[in-house]
Every structure is written in C-alpha cells, then in structure tokens.
Amino acid sequence: MAPASPPVAAVSGGGSQVKSAVRTVELLEYFAGRPGMHSLAEVQAEVKYPKSSLYMLLRTLVELGWVETDITGTRYGIGVRALLVGTSYIDGDAVVGAARSVLDRLAEETTETIHLARLDGPNVVYLATRQSQHYLRPFTRVGRRLPAHSTSLGKALLATCTDDQVRRLLPERLEPLTEHTITDREQLIAELADIRRRGYAVDREENTLGLRCFGVAVRYRTPARDAISCSVPVARLTPERERAVTEALVYAGEMLELATRRL
Template structure:
C-alpha cells in the first residue's frame, strides 16, 4: 500500500470515528449494532471493530449485555474542557448572573454551529414554572430566538447557503419557509432582537440578541419565558435587560 493510500485510509477512519461520535451525541440512550449500522451506513464488520476500539478507549459505552452502545464519559470530559477553556464563556459569567437577576427567567449563552445553536452556559429561572435547558443542548437556528438573532448578522445569500428551502417544523408556529424566515431577519436587524413565538416549544416564548464582538456574530444571549407569565411590562423588562447584557458582554470580550 502506498503512502497516499495509507494516508487516505487513516483520514477515512478518523472521519468515521467523528461521525460515529456525533451520531451518539445526537441520539441519546443505548442503541443496537443494527440500529447504529442503519444510521451511519458503515459495513457491519468494520463498524463493530470501530465500536469495540472506542469502548476500550472510553469514548463509547455498552450495556450489561455488551450488545447496545451509547456515548462514553470521555466525550463529556472533552466537552467540559471546551467550555472551561472558552474565554467568552468565562467573560459571560457576570453578565449571565445579572441578566438572570434582572429578568428572573432562564437565560442561556449559545454559539452558532452550522444550522444549529449550542448552549454553552445557562442560568435557570427563579420560578417553579420554567423551561428545561442545559449546557450542550443543540437546537435548530430557524426555530429559536438565539438562532434567528445570529442569522440576522449574515447576509441573505449566506443564510440561503446555510439553510434548505423547506425547514423542519418543531411546532405549529415554526417558520418552515426559508424566504419567509429571511423576511423576518430583516425586521430583526432593524429592531436589534429576535423573538421565538412558541416556534421551538409550545407554551414558551424567547427573546434573543446577538453579541456583536465579531462580524458576523457567533454567540448570542436569550431569555425564555413561559407564555402564561409573559405580560407586556415583563416583555419590556426582558428586552431592556437583554440589550444591557449584550452591551456588557460585547465590552467584556472586545479584545478576545
């Protein structure tokens, strides 16, 4: 085998490993070999050997029978190290604390990841009725205030490159037409904030702002409020607090 062929095989193996870990990351729980093979499409024999190697290294775990597979603890360690070492996350801690105090609601910091946003940090609401959120949560850009706020920092052609013409519906309120979403992005640019009107989760409204410490932006802040608790006065409080938080975080990260 030539050096080029060996290098190609090594790259292919690395790509398969990453794709497999991403499959487990996006599919919580334990899965049979057949289910994994159907999802990733690799030959069964090579998939089995790859899984066994990842199990031995701690990146994949098996159940008591050794026939079902899921993400391993080493993936958590890598994810945690990413967050622990991120300068924006560190700089955002005081801003998130103050935003949570000012709004009394759940407030995440998220980062753009292709056609999704990923929560990097969060503060939970002070109310019993509150949305569930966690670090590492991955959500579509088109159905979230965080995502729409970030998309609004891109030009329309780049948005068309990022998103398909028809977008998946998460609720009956989700915008599923890309051109309609692009029309909304123009309004977001003008007003400076985005709104998720129960587009990602029924009963939940969210407001989001991009952090303009780079162009286009890659990080955003949001505030999630159960629709049953959202009054016009509280909505204005949330918007004002988000604008203040955006400015504080932009200033804190201006040299990063």
C-alpha cells in the same frame, strides 16, 4: 430531536482524509445527536459502515471510554470521555468566561432562564445556562443542539449574516418543531430584516409550545457566532414584562460585547 451535524466528509475543506479517523468522528457525532443506547443494527443502518468494521470500531471506542455499552454488551451509547472533552471546551472558552458575570446579573434582574449559545452550521449549541427562579420554568442543558431557525438565539445570529449567507446555510424548507415554527426560508429572511431593525429576536413558541424567548447577538465579530437569550413561559408574560425583559437583555448584550471585544 435536533438534526445531527453534517458528516465530517461532507464538510471537509479538501485534501486527503484518514478513513478510520473520519469514521470515528462520525460515529461519536451519531451518538451525540441520539441520546440513549442503540443496537449495532440501528447504528449500522444509519452510518452504512460494513458491519464487521463497525463492530471493531465500536469495541475499540468502548475500551477507550468514548462509547459505553449496556449490561448485555449489545447496545451502545456515548461514553464519559466525550463529557470530559466537552467540559474542557467550555472551561477553556474565553467568551463563556467573560459571560459569567453578565449572565448572572441578567438572571437576577429578570428572574428568568438565561442562555448563551453558539452558531454551529445551521444549529445553535448551548454553552451556558442560568435557571429561572420560578417553579414554572424551561430546562435546557449545556451542549444541547437546536435548529437556529426555530430559536431566538439562532435567529439573532442569522440576522447578522447577509441574506445570501442565510440561503447558503439553510434549505428552502425548514424543519417544523411546533405549529408556530417558520418553515419557509424566505419568510425567515423577511423576519431577519425585522430583527435587524428591532435589535433583538423573538421565538414565538416556535421551538417549545408555551414558551417565548428573546435573543440578542453578541457582536464582537461579524457575522456574530454567539448570542444570549431569555426564556419566559407565556403564562406569565405581559406586555410590560416583555418590555422589561427585552430592555435588560439588550443592555446585557451590549455589556458582553464590550467584555469580548478584545478576544
């Protein structure tokens, strides 16, 4: 499971905060990062709010549709209102709109799974996807959050940052998602230098075993915050196939940069 966003209080720019508002957002982020239904005790053990206050907050969110309960009324999960807000974000995002035709063309040319994602702290969040035409294919849903250091999307974006910016963003020891994940920050920084020279990033089964991904940053701002990627199962990846995919991906990134330069 990908790590949740840092608590709202931890990322505040200072100034006063309304405690109930902070708790509400932290609670929604808790459910967003942990699919499924959870008992009051589970939630309380994580968020550390007084049990009575937590129960009243949960009941209020249930009444408003932001949180749902199971048939027993004792387990809680994210509600449909959160989906409406997330959909609104994607529908109104200018980069997602500009990327649609580029993603469509790249998916048609490569016949592989294509993603658009955005850097969010030390993670990437998927904003759009095009599914592979092959039977053997990866699946990543829009809204999914993954550690930047383990994905080609994230590494492509981190490569547009300075080494000091990366050190401030990531801890010294990085979470392993597979046996191939880079877990040392300085080793990752060394790879970022290679990415800058090469022009694209590679995820060598670092996030999902059996899957290699290639990513390029969309440089309409510096550091970049958006990237596109192509995911290919290693079972059908040859050197010739890799060369064709990366060439198509780099070109698509350039086209999207042109489309987003005035945003």
